[in-house]
Amino acid sequence: MTTTPITDTITTLAAEARAALDAAADEAALEAWRVGVLGRGGSLTAVLRSLAGLEPETRRAVGAAANRLRDELEAALAARREALGAQALAAQVAAGALDVTLPGRPLRRGGLHPVTQTLRVILDAFTRMGFDTVEGPEVELDEYNFERLRIPADHPARDMWDTFWLSSLGAAPDRSAGSGAAARDRDAGALLLRTHTSPMQVRYMEQHAPPIRIAVPGRCYRYEATDATHEWMLTQVELLVVDEGVSMADLKGTLQEFARQIFGAQTRVLLRNSYFPFVEPGVELAVSCFACPGDDPACVVCRGSGWLEIMGAGMVHPEILAAAGYDAERVTGFAAGMGVERIAMLRHGIDDIRNFYANDLRFLRQF
Numbered sequence: 001m002t003t004t005p006i007t008d009t010i011t012t013l014a015a016e017a018r019a020a021l022d023a024a025a026d027e028a029a030l031e032a033w034r035v036g037v038l039g040r041g042g043s044l045t046a047v048l049r050s051l052a053g054l055e056p057e058t059r060r061a062v063g064a065a066a067n068r069l070r071d072e073l074e075a076a077l078a079a080r081r082e083a084l085g086a087q088a089l090a091a092q093v094a095a096g097a098l099d100v101t102l103p104g105r106p107l108r109r110g111g112l113h114p115v116t117q118t119l120r121v122i123l124d125a126f127t128r129m130g131f132d133t134v135e136g137p138e139v140e141l142d143e144y145n146f147e148r149l150r151i152p153a154d155h156p157a158r159d160m161w162d163t164f165w166l167s168s169l170g171a172a173p174d175r176s177a178g179s180g181a182a183a184r185d186r187d188a189g190a191l192l193l194r195t196h197t198s199p200m201q202v203r204y205m206e207q208h209a210p211p212i213r214i215a216v217p218g219r220c221y222r223y224e225a226t227d228a229t230h231e232w233m234l235t236q237v238e239l240l241v242v243d244e245g246v247s248m249a250d251l252k253g254t255l256q257e258f259a260r261q262i263f264g265a266q267t268r269v270l271l272r273n274s275y276f277p278f279v280e281p282g283v284e285l286a287v288s289c290f291a292c293p294g295d296d297p298a299c300v301v302c303r304g305s306g307w308l309e310i311m312g313a314g315m316v317h318p319e320i321l322a323a324a325g326y327d328a329e330r331v332t333g334f335a336a337g338m339g340v341e342r343i344a345m346l347r348h349g350i351d352d353i354r355n356f357y358a359n360d361l362r363f364l365r366q367f
């Protein structure tokens, strides 16, 4: 590159700019320097503009040098800014204004909701026993939530599940139109918020052949007044086992093992006769109180009864197996359904179910 007035200009500009940058001592000076050199009306920008009038060959050579200089000055600006920052920090430390040995501010960590924790413990127990976990819809058809579980519209057992009906998509049932076959047909198409996880028994059997061993966790909804033991939203886990030769002994053995894993090795289980339309026989399963020897009238957990009811269960009704297309003479099954909040309350000694969804961090942080 031959020496031309413009290369002289660039050389001078470079030297001046470097010196000015070294002299800039704070952020305002750095910014003034950037505007004065690299900015739209800056000295280097002016040089780059003036290249337009040069011979093509000179322009290429001088242009390359000028662009290199711009890159270099931009890098020098960043380095100078960083050095000044470090200097300022060091000055603060020296002046005692900043104590770098102080512990940092910890990030607030979230935690798993107590119901989620208990749900995981429950599902882990069943996973170890070979159950698959599957989920089903919370918005359900009357057909699955009731009809195909042998709970027709005019059946008194419907009173066990107060229901949130959905009227925007499916028609809410018109109770005034009476009961019987017509009402049943109309209700079967109606939508609701599932009142339990049992409808997944039917949905799963519809799609799969035995052997079946599933656990179905999920939210359920009840149109109920809330109190210390009732919420309008609850979490359930449903179990379904179907195979050749499944008996009441399998039901009892599986649930006993589960109870021991959740409440401790010394836990005993008690099956008491009960009624659910989709099982026969139906039972209520209770576990021995883990908080007292079983006869302490002052026990806050069992209130002296010695037993804690934790789920409904039973042998899957043969009509339900047959409706799924199974040979009910050959395969049998058991089912169970439990409330996760209830089990979480027992595990943690919580006396009011409404605490779970009140979103009070003072409660939730304890778990």
Ligand code: DAH
Pocket (backbone or CB within 6 Å): 195, 196, 197, 198, 238, 239, 276, 278, 279, 282, 311, 312, 313, 314, 315, 335, 336, 337, 338
């Ligand atoms: N679905 C019942 C409820 O919500 C609980 C239940 C009882 C489930 C017996 C079952 C069963 O699978 O066999 O109250």
